[in-house]
Amino acid sequence: MKATSAPKKNVLFSKRSPYQLVELLKHKGGLMLRLNGNPQVQTTEEQLYHEAFTTLPMMLAEKIANVVILGGGDGLSAREVLRFPGVKKVTLVELDPVVIELCRDNPEWKTITQGSMSDPRLNVVCGDALEWMINTKEKFDVIIHDIEDNFTEQPKPLTVEFYYAFYQALFKKLKPGGVWVNLIADDEDDMMLNAMYEFYEDDLPKEIKAKFKRKRGIAAKTRVLLETLFPYVAQWTIKLPVLGTETCLYMSKAPLNKLHRPAPTGSKYVGEGVMKKLK
Numbered sequence: 080m081k082a083t084s085a086p087k088k089n090v091l092f093s094k095r096s097p098y099q100l101v102e103l104l105k106h107k108g109g110l111m112l113r114l115n116g117n118p119q120v121q122t123t124e125e126q127l128y129h130e131a132f133t134t135l136p137m138m139l140a141e142k143i144a145n146v147v148i149l150g151g152g153d154g155l156s157a158r159e160v161l162r163f164p165g166v167k168k169v170t171l172v173e174l175d176p177v178v179i180e181l182c183r184d185n186p187e188w189k190t191i192t193q194g195s196m197s198d199p200r201l202n203v204v205c206g207d208a209l210e211w212m213i214n215t216k217e218k219f220d221v222i223i224h225d226i227e228d229n230f231t232e233q234p235k236p237l238t239v240e241f242y243y244a245f246y247q248a249l250f251k252k253l254k255p256g257g258v259w260v261n262l263i264a265d266d267e268d269d270m271m272l273n274a275m276y277e278f279y280e281d282d283l284p285k286e287i288k289a290k291f292k293r294k295r296g297i298a299a300k301t302r303v304l305l306e307t308l309f310p311y312v313a314q315w316t317i318k319l320p321v322l323g324t325e326t327c328l329y330m331s332k333a334p335l336n337k338l339h340r341p342a343p344t345g346s347k348y349v350g351e352g353v354m355k356k357l358k
Contacts, residue, residue, distance in 0.1 A: 092185060093335040096177035098232045103181060103188060110187060111321070112153055114178075114231055122191055126323055130348045131317050131327045132262055133159035138338045138349065139329060141256030142220045144168065149208035150225035151179035154192035160223070161198050162343040164322040169201045170206035170217075174231065176340060179205060187207055207234050209241070213248045222259040239278045242271065250308055256333045259309075263298040265324040272301055283307065296327035311335050329357070 091110070092103040102113040109122035120128075133156040137143055144167045148156050152173030161167050173179050182188050183196040183203075195201065204211065208226050228237060235241075253259050276291060283291075291303045298314065306312050309330040316326045329335055335357070342349045 091187065092181055094177050094181070096175050098175050101175065101177045101181060103185060104221040107321075110191065111187075114227060118321055119227065120155060121319075124319045124321055125155060125191075127317055127348050128319060128322065128325065129155050129159050130314050130342075130346055131325075132156065132225075132260060134162075134342060134346060134349050135315070135327070135353060136221055136223070136260040136329055137163050138340055138342060139331070139335055140221045140258040141333065141339055142254070143340075145217070145219050145254075146170070146221045146223070147172070147212075147217075147219045148223040148225055149212060150174070150227060151223060152182055154182045154188075155198040156223050156225055157198070157201055158192045158195040159343075160221070161200060163340070165340070166200060169198075170204060171201060172204045172206060172211045174205075174234070176208055176227075178203050178352055179203060195344050209237075209245050210235075212252065213244055215252065218252050220254050220257045220258075222253055222257070224249075224261040226260065237264075237271070239271070239274045242275060243278065246308060253330075253332065256330065258335070259330045261301075261328045261330070262303075263301055263326045263328060264322070265296065265298070265299050265326070269300070270298045272297060272304070275304060276300075295345075298328070302328055305330055315356050315358070 089105040090102060094101050099115045104111050106121060108352060111118055112120040137160060143163055143165045146160050146166060146169045148171040150173060151157060151171055152175060157169060157171055160166055249259055287307060291300055294300045302312055302314060311331045311334055313329045313335045314326055316324060316346055318324050
């Protein structure tokens with residue numbers, strides 16, 4: 080979704096951090112969180128987004144005691160995770176202190192997050208989530224990959240080698256039976272994806288190379304590469320009026336063929352028939 084402007088009367092919060100301009104504004108009967116003018120959350124459509132992106136992987140994972148959210152400073156993925164009674168510890172690693180400040184303290188936003196940023200089970204770490212994931216010694220039942228690196232200024236250059244180390248760390252630190260979820264927007268820049276492909280193209284089997292070149296769209300191509308790392312990958316593509324088309328990719332070391340727990344009360348999009356939506 081491209082950057083947009085808004086009338087000043089609709090702006091409820093606006094502050095520039097070392098990384099971006101953070102804004103909260105009134106938008107089409109709800110609230111919108113924007114980073115550098117780019118919509119991140121629109122509250123009238125976020126339930127589908129977060130049930131697909133966060134609630135479902137919590138249902139697919141064999142265990143959910145220890146969860147990490149990489150990014151996710153808006154507190155909405157944390158809200159969904161904390162709705163599950165089996166959760167004992169959630170670590171949220173957010174780069175931008177202004178995002179944390181807004182989403183923890185703003186009264187209107189706290190109503191949307193249901194106070195998740197103040198839950199005693201949540202440990203908020205302000206720092207580089209990519210670097211943190213590479214360095215942590217912990218292993219996790221669920222990894223929610225909610226990092227925005229397309230237009231948020233990063234503390235260090237994001238090289239192919241750095242991303243390679245990050246994805247290797249994700250694999251190593253996901254517990255057996257755990258689920259890692261990533262989200263790909265249809266309009267996302269594919270420059271890094273193509274660079275990753277070129278980085279280890281020589282090590283790929285011929286059929287994987289052919290499949291990568293045959294696929295159309297960034298989500299489909301991303302899945303081809305992730306399937307070389309994780310034995311089980313599934314996806315659910317959702318269409319949102321404001322954010323557009325987004326594909327959730329679910330990765331695991333165990334088959335993703337059943338739900339291990341029901342959806343929390345009040346869920347709308349992840350009922351008993353949700354497995355039919357996965358491809």
